Amino acid sequence: MASYTQSIQNLINQFASLPGIGLRSAERIAFHLLKQKPEDALMLAEAIRDVKTRIRHCSVCYNLSEGELCNICSDPSRDQTVVCVIEQPKDLLALETAGSFRGVYHVLLGRIAPLEGMEPGDVTIDALLARLEQGQIREIIMGTNPNLEGDGTALHIQNEVGRRFPDVQLTRLARGLAAGSNIEYANKSVLADAISGRQKM
């Protein structure tokens, strides 16, 4: 039976190992690249090389960055006294899309998930406490995901921060109904959150 050469099969396997790409899609992408001009195809390889060699974590907030500091930490117009704590850099991008937060971030690079072996020492809580030691921060907004592990992580940080920095205000992102959604489709938890977190009009 005819089969692909080793290098093509290797390329297909590499694409198929990416999230959301199955074997058929991997084959299509591989053959698309084979049809491209060498310089165009190699641009993809260069882009991958670039991202793996140049991207690192911001030394302050652990966001993805190409320099010592990320764009947000080095932006003088951002309010450095309000820090939103999030799980992953992609959460930061989502919040930035909203465009309504002018503070800075702290990326935990995960969440405390004991069942999966993720412990407090595996996320950047110590670095957050070190930032608080500098005394500039007046509010921490807990922006971890609103699930059991995200809530647990927020409570763990609340305990640590509350014990060592009692003057720092701790807040949690609001939860409840999403704008543009329908009440009839919301689950019981979301509705309960929405009712308890209702706001004065």
Next chain:
Amino acid sequence: MPLVADRCICLRKIEFSETSQILTLFARQGGVVRVIAKGAHRTTKVGASKFGGGIDLLDVAEAVFSHAPHRELPPLTEWRLTEGHRELRRNLRAIYLGTYAAELVTTLVHEHDPHVELFDRLEQSLREVATARREQAFLAFTLDLLRETGLMPELNACINCGQPMSRVARAAFAIDRGGVACGDCAPNFSRRVGIDPRLLRVVQTILTLPRLAGQPQRLPGLTRNQTDPLNRLLAEHIRFSSARELRLARYILAPSA
């Protein structure tokens, strides 16, 4: 493949691909089952979602899934949330106790082995760990879990000489023998942890409480000074009996948790 409707508690979840989840569920009638919730995180613009936007640990729901014990991951087709544990989520200790209870069930209950009473006990205990009664509720649940799975250690009398624990001043739990020994016999067992015999009497009290619909009534109020040594003992016993590490045990025994 026939569909089964059952009340379920989510014991474990693994995010799979962009929108799906692999779940370990404790089904009231069907025991522990593993299913895949395809498109669990997928929602329409108006918020419609097959599984309410995603299934979380300890969530309780009326679920529908394919009954296929031979198939590795039958699909979950419906998930109507009935309890999202809002109160539990506000207390770190409650989160750890609830998650530990889920870990214990996953560790000790075999797949497709129904335990209706245990399911009811877990559901009730998850509600109680969100309250001030959390310590005694969790201990009572652990004892019921061990009794139901046939792994209850001998805590009533010395495993060596048979002396009742109510009459001894000192005692130790022999981990590899699954029982307590009096102070005189304890040195015969190398793998042992010391335990105050008065705490063993607390266990006997809990085990003999009157029950209503399977739930123990009038649980005595306990503090962590009382429950921590017992939880430690039971964790050692479960670890030895199951030959598996318990990830949450360290968290619930930590002084700050």
